[in-house]
Amino acid sequence: MSATVSGDAHLASRLSLAVGRLHRRVRIATNDVPPLQLSTLVSIENHGPLRLGELAQREAVTAPTMSRVLMALGHRGLIVRTIDAEDARSVRVALSPEGVRVLAEVRSRRAALLDARLARLSPEQRATLAAALPVLETMVAEEC
The missing domain is CATH 1.10.10.10 (Winged helix-like DNA-binding domain superfamily/Winged helix DNA-binding domain)
Incomplete structure (x- = not known):
């Protein structure tokens, strides 16, 4: 169970970083x-x-x-x-x-x-x- 929670936390962290960076790059290009x-x-x-x-x-x-x-x-x-x-x-x-x-x-x-x-x-x-x-x-x- 803790491996899944840890995996979910890692997935959430990677997703947050990737989506955040993509959003910033798109926003900066049209600022x-x-x-x-x-x-x-x-x-x-x-x-x-x-x-x-x-x-x-x-x-x-x-x-x-x-x-x-x-x-x-x-x-x-x-x-x-x-x-x-x-x-x-x-x-x-x-x-x-x-x-x-x-x-x-x-x-x-x-x-x-x-x-x-x-x-x-x-x-x-x-x-x-x-x-x-x-x-x-x-x-x-x-x-x-």
Whole structure:
């Protein structure tokens, strides 16, 4: 039993290191939008126009931090603010056309970088990676 636990810990450590390094390399190659700003844009894209508080909760940051993020995104023209139809005291934030374009560009550059890295793998390595994807996707799926 302890050999399995030790093996799992070793596997977890190697997986964490490999995924972390790959993520950093991809992020560094497309660093024109800081990580929290990019994550905020994706949250807005995935969940529709959101209030500041909803975004802060989704991104696990404080409201003042999210306010600064939205200010920076607004200065870049990546978001638009509209009055909340349910509460005129609130605003909802949506992607602007420029925000949609920037997200598409970041995704395209990241895909190109990963394509180049995949091209360095042998056909057997690519097949192994493809077979492992469902497991990785299960690991990152949000718990209900």
